[in-house]
Amino acid sequence: MIETTMATAQRQFDIAAELLALEPEVRDMLREPRRELIVHFPVKLDNGRVRTLTGYRVHHNITRGPALGGLRLQSSATLDEMQALAMWMTWSCAIVQIPYGGAKGAIVCDHRELTSGELERIIRRYVTEITPLIGAERDVIMPDLNTNEQTMAWIMDTYSMHHGYTMPSVATGKPVQVGGSQGHGQGTARGLCYTVRQAASKIGLDLAGARVVMQGSGSTGRLVLQFLAEMGCRVIAASDDNTGVVAETDAGIDVNTLIEHRVNTDGVANLAGTKPISHNELLELPCDILVLAAGQNDISGANAGRIQAKIVVELANGPITPTGDSILANKQIMVVPDILANAGGIVVSYFEWVQGLQEFFWTEREVHGELATTMERAFNEVFTVAQERFVPLRTAAYLLAVDRVVRAMAMRGIYP
Numbered sequence: 001m002i003e004t005t006m007a008t009a010q011r012q013f014d015i016a017a018e019l020l021a022l023e024p025e026v027r028d029m030l031r032e033p034r035r036e037l038i039v040h041f042p043v044k045l046d047n048g049r050v051r052t053l054t055g056y057r058v059h060h061n062i063t064r065g066p067a068l069g070g071l072r073l074q075s076s077a078t079l080d081e082m083q084a085l086a087m088w089m090t091w092s093c094a095i096v097q098i099p100y101g102g103a104k105g106a107i108v109c110d111h112r113e114l115t116s117g118e119l120e121r122i123i124r125r126y127v128t129e130i131t132p133l134i135g136a137e138r139d140v141i142m143p144d145l146n147t148n149e150q151t152m153a154w155i156m157d158t159y160s161m162h163h164g165y166t167m168p169s170v171a172t173g174k175p176v177q178v179g180g181s182q183g184h185g186q187g188t189a190r191g192l193c194y195t196v197r198q199a200a201s202k203i204g205l206d207l208a209g210a211r212v213v214m215q216g217s218g219s220t221g222r223l224v225l226q227f228l229a230e231m232g233c234r235v236i237a238a239s240d241d242n243t244g245v246v247a248e249t250d251a252g253i254d255v256n257t258l259i260e261h262r263v264n265t266d267g268v269a270n271l272a273g274t275k276p277i278s279h280n281e282l283l284e285l286p287c288d289i290l291v292l293a294a295g296q297n298d299i300s301g302a303n304a305g306r307i308q309a310k311i312v313v314e315l316a317n318g319p320i321t322p323t324g325d326s327i328l329a330n331k332q333i334m335v336v337p338d339i340l341a342n343a344g345g346i347v348v349s350y351f352e353w354v355q356g357l358q359e360f361f362w363t364e365r366e367v368h369g370e371l372a373t374t375m376e377r378a379f380n381e382v383f384t385v386a387q388e389r390f391v392p393l394r395t396a397a398y399l400l401a402v403d404r405v406v407r408a409m410a411m412r413g414i415y416p
């Protein structure tokens with residue numbers, strides 16, 4: 001039987017709960033979302049017909065502050081998946097020590113079939129339907145799959161129209177013209193690179209000349225390549241959904257040329273100075289840093305034994321199976337887990353929320369500086385737990401996050 005996404009999230013939580021020896025009633029409270037709203041709403045299409053769509057908004061936990069979570073447009077979105085994603089948001093927020101709980105939302109639709117006008121009406125009606133749940137002090141929406149800063153501007157505007165005045169902090173990832181933060185689009189990629197820098201220092205790896213293999217080369221993956229190159233790393237291989245390429249010489253691949261080629265040709269094939277390589281071969285190349293920036297379950301029991309990287313970093317969510325994880329741990333390969341590595345976007349969302357509430361905006365340099373401090377502190381705290389408890393970073397990240405939420409629950413108590 002295939003496990004549902006929520007069952008996977010609950011299993012991960014159960015492992016941490018067991019190690020923390022949590023009471024059964026505490027586990028019961030955290031295994032399920034706090035609240036979930038399903039809406040079915042009508043929208044007028046450009047051809048005059050009316051279509052009824054389904055949307056979800058789930059809050060997993062709001063003990064540490066308002067919920068924060070993306071809104072995605074996805075025809076395969078399910079409530080089960082939203083529950084799991086909301087739970088993972090709770091843990092990510094706790095790991096990076098920002099005062100939020102976890103949420104997630106989706107509208108079930110294929111955005112490619114919709115005109116811009118239809119999309120706008122769908123977003124505005126969805127926001128209207130979920131208004132009882134959202135707000136700067138309740139639940140903050142951020143971009144996710146197939147949503148962007150324009151979507152966030154519509155969300156902010158709709159919510160503000162209902163209230164009669166501008167309320168920027170109901171959504172983050174907005175355009176800077178309407179209260180967005182400098183550096184938001186780079187938050188996830190920069191945050192990940194700051195964790196890589198810490199990871200490298202822990203194992204005595206000099207980033208100058210460190211060999212990087214990048215699985216995937218999408219919009220965030222490309223930024224990661226750029227920032228790692230700025231830190232002195234040498235990119236030796238990269239891939240897209242069709243193929244991989246590996247540098248023909250030790251000098252590696254020029255990142256700007258790679259990005260230009262990737263964008264212009266919609267792939268990495270035939271990049272000058274490289275030769276083709278299969279997806280599996282790419283993952284198994286000798287290198288210092290392997291960044292997983294494509295899909296799920298790509299490192300498993302079948303290939304983990306052949307991974308030769310010193311550090312594996314998860315930009316994608318869930319790219320390593322539990323069996324793959326154990327094998328990498330036995331090989332003493334450091335894995336920087338998704339809930340820590342890709343939390344930079346969440347952190348910059350928090351910065352945008354703070355700036356919006358204060359109506360006081362930071363420079364890009366200040367945003368990057370605060371992000372570096374936050375991600376480095378989070379990495380070091382997770383690393384310390386890993387050392388103290390003799391567990392891999394993923395387990396340590398869960399222990400830290402769950403413990404923080406549980407302590408907050410204990411301090412607040414149960415109302416009434």
Ligand SMILES: NC(=O)c1ccc[n+]([C@@H]2O[C@H](COP(=O)([O-])OP(=O)(O)OC[C@H]3O[C@@H](n4cnc5c(N)ncnc54)[C@H](O)[C@@H]3O)[C@@H](O)[C@H]2O)c1
Binds near residue numbers: 220222343
């Ligand atoms: N949780 C977060 O905050 C967060 C933030 C950003 C990205 N991510 C995840 O990280 C991953 C990368 O992000 P992105 O913005 O670059 O995504 P993207 O959608 O822009 O690009 C994904 C890339 O993966 C490639 N790809 C697909 N299957 C592949 C395979 N088998 N082998 C190699 N490449 C393959 C595609 O060609 C594409 O280049 C995605 O899974 C995304 O969901 C998570």
